[in-house]
Structures are given as C-alpha cells and as structure tokens.
Amino acid sequence: MIERRLQPSPWVEYRRRIVNALGHGVVALATVVVLFPLIAVIWYTLREGIPGLTWDFFTQLPKPVGEVGGGMANAIVGSGIVVGLASLVAIPLGILAGIFISEYASARLAAAIRFVTEVMLGLPSILLGIFAYAVVVKPIGHFSAYAGAAALAIVMLPIVIKTTEEILRLVPRHIREAGLALGIPQWVVVLRIILRAASRGIVTGILLAVARAAGETAPLLFTALNNRFWHTTLDQPIATLPVQIFTYAVAPYEDWHRQAWAGALVLIGLVLVLSIVLRLVVSRTHFEHEQ
C-alpha cells in the first residue's frame, strides 16, 4: 500500500476556509473603497447641480456681477466648439499614428514612439497649456478658440494613439493573414478589416480622450481664456464649461456656486450622452454598414 504523505487534517481544512473567507472580504472591501469616491462625486454633483438646471441656465448668457440669474449657454456651446475642433485634429491624427505604430513601424521605432507617447500622457496638462500659449497665443498676439483647441488636441493625441495602437495589436495575426491571403493589399486590410474589428476599442479610446479634453481647465486658462459674451469668431477668447465652472466656483456668490454645480453636472451629462450615442452608432455600423 502507498503511504500517503499528504495527510488531510481537519485543522488544515478549517484554516483554509478561514483564509479563503478573509481573502474574499479584503477584495470586496477594496472594491467598495474604490467605488465610494466615484459614487459620492456623482451623487454630490447631482444633489448640488439639479437645482441650478433651469431653462435660463441653458439659454442665457452670464449676468453681470451682483445680478442673480443668467446661464452658461455660451460656455456650453464654447466647450462643444473647442473640444470639437481639438477632436477634428487629434482623432484622425491619433488613429493614423496608432496604425503606423502597430502595423508598419519596425519593432524599434514602435518602441520609441510608444515611449514618447507615454511620456506625453504623463505631462501635466498645465504644461501643455503653456506650450500652446507660447506656440499659438504669443505669435498671434491674443487668446482664441483656436489656441484652446490646439492645447486640447495635444492633451488628446497621446490617449488616442495609445489606445488605438493597443487595440490594433489585440486583433489576432490570423485575421490579417486571412485578409492578405485573399489578395487584398495591406493598406486595405488595415483600413477595412483590422480597423473595423477594432472599432469598439478605438471608440473607447476616443471617448476617453474627449472626456479628458472636455474636463481640462488648466490648458484653456492660457489659450481660450474666457468670455462673458457670445464669441463672434473663433479668433477670439471663448467661454468653456470648465473655465466657467472654475471662475464661478471661486467667486463669493451663492448663485454662482449653484451655477458652477449645474455646469459640472452638464459636463458629466454631455460626456455620458456622447459615449452612449457613439457606442450605438458603432454597434449599428457593425452589421448594417452595407446597404
């Protein structure tokens, strides 16, 4: 008979169960601790922001100091314009750069670009604001929506590049080979098959970048500045939600604080709506793309 050296003992079994239960507890607790600030922020913003969400808030310009009422219509539109302009530049450029790194660059070049992208991701956004100030605002001589968009585009670029590249690398090699084996040229395989297979992930990267840009304040202080009125051209300073929220939040007026909260809530809401719409569009184009 075989002598069993692993003797099952009730004590070992008992201890295993306790350790298991403890482990479960620690993991669950950590999750709660992590989720708490997120939920608290949303709940607090909702509580403070909802009272300020009036019709005027969406349609009126800010009232002069001392007058109650008015809204952030110009800042809502302004944010849309500045982030939109930045996206127009950063999203196509970022996706193309991501494609280059993943599909065309040699391993060494790819590693180098990846490193630069990661460094860019880690740069404080105020630095990017100063950069845009030096490169765009200073030569032109005044603040403008363009300058704000340039600063935000620099914020967005590394995010779009990095997510695109990572998602493309997740598309298995055999899918590329299947495309090439059909005699499809490589660039068509990348644009029509690989990019499509990766579209969900790329959209996530775009959303991440847009959300980040929409919430940036520091780069806009040096570039788009602020405007209490409607802008007439994109060559002028322009109001944006984050800067307006910042201005109102540090002011000593009760009414402005209320509006700042409402502005924060609108900002969160806009990003949320955008992400839902984009996701719907992507899942639709997946199969009904050809008429």
Place this chain on the structure above:
Amino acid sequence: MEPSQQQEQQTHTLGDDSSEPLPQSDDHGRERFRIVTENVTVLFDGKAAIRNVSIAIRTNKVTAIIGPSGCGKSTFLRALNRLHDIQPNARVEGRILLDGEDITTLDATLVRRRIGMVFQKPNPFPAMSIFDNVVAGLRFNGIRKRSLLEEIAEEALRRAALWDEVKDRLRAPATSLSGGQQQRLCIARALAIEPEVLLMDEPTSALDPIATAKIEELIYELKRTYTIVIVTHNMQQAARVSDWTAFMYLGELIEFDKTRKIFTNPSKRQTEEYITGRFG
C-alpha cells in the same frame, strides 16, 4: 505557358513511376503541373526552417503534406502564397513556379488572388456579416456591383456546401456560425476570388469529426475545379482525401509519391516509420 527546361529536369526526379520525361500537359491539354517548386528554402533570422524542397503539384489533384510537428509543412505552404513576406525576419530562396511563372518575381497580392488559403483555425473577419465575409476579397479589390457580388457569393457558398444553412441569414454576424460552418465560410471566402490553387493548412484540426467529414467531402468535390494542397497532422485524412502525398521531416522533403504508394509501400525508411507510428 511553356515550362522551362530546368523545371522538366526537376520534376521527373520526383516520385513519378516513369523514367520517361514527363508530359507537360494532360489529355485535355491542361498544364499537368500547377505549381513546381525548385529548391525552396525558408529562413527565419538566417536559420533554415525548410531546406531545398522541390515538388511538383499536379493540376486538379489533392496533394497532402504530412510530417511531425515542426517539420516545416506550414512553412512550406505559406511560402506558396508569399505569406512570409509580412514577416521581416523571414527569407524565401529558390523558385516557385505557378503555371511556369516564378511567383517570387510577381506582385504578392496578385499571387494571392490566384492561390487562395484556408487556415488552421476558422478566421472569419470579425464585425462582418456572413455575406460581407464571402465577398470581402472581391469588394476590397474594387468590385462594387451588388448583383455580381450576390451572384458570386451564392456560387461560392454553394461550392463550400454552406448555402442551404445560411441562405436565410446572410446578414447575420459570421461569428454566430458554428466552428465547422465558419471553416466552410472561410473556404467560400477563398473560392469567391476564383483562385486556381487552394492551400489548406490543417483545415480540420479545430473541428469535430462530423464537421471534418463535411470538409473532406468538400475537398473531394473541389478538386474537379481546383488544385488543392493540404497540410495535415492526420494521416488517415491524408490517405482519405489526397492523390499525392509528400512526407516532410526536419525541414526536408523525404518522400513524395502517389498517396497509395506512400501509405502501402514507402521507399524511405523514415516515411515508413512515421506512417506506422514509430515516431512523430
């Protein structure tokens, strides 16, 4: 196309019974050999994965390539439609003649349109419908006419024995099909571009026996129209579906002959040992 003198010498040293010079075309005047390789060597980072493989693949026949894992079967197959081009560390030497033309001097995408490939794992394009998958090779090469695409798609799906199963759901995602159906879809996708040769790299190794039987039946049907080269781990499969069999070992072609001869009376000791299961 007139095959070169060199090709003639090369081919008749290979397993054909006759010592007479081989006729270059069959009774119907077709090319007797669709693909002839001459001393094909594939190197990865300067190390040879296969060495001096010379083989003549007969038109409208099924040629099986067998051998133990790592012997270079797939490496050889991938050389035939220039798939090694995409790996910067790979180098292919020797000549590969398709209808007498050296494919290494032709444009790779054009070669691949004439030599289709089916892979080990079913690999339909994700995020595309069944229909879009079948016509991908046509559409992405510039054919836009809807009626033509539909016509070719139906024909390809029928040839791949999948039409009846999918005709009512051509718009469904390709990934909603079962593994065996996906593999037949991949075959239909390869057939849609109307290649002359179909390469199959262990096309049934990821499938269950029923799906495997379907694919094997299909191969039997397809050889009327196409020249087929199939790499397989499964010796019974090679015996069942192929007319000619090549045995490879450690990157070299050991023996190439009629399938019946290879499986009943191989002339090399290594072939016999592999066939009888003594190694590999």
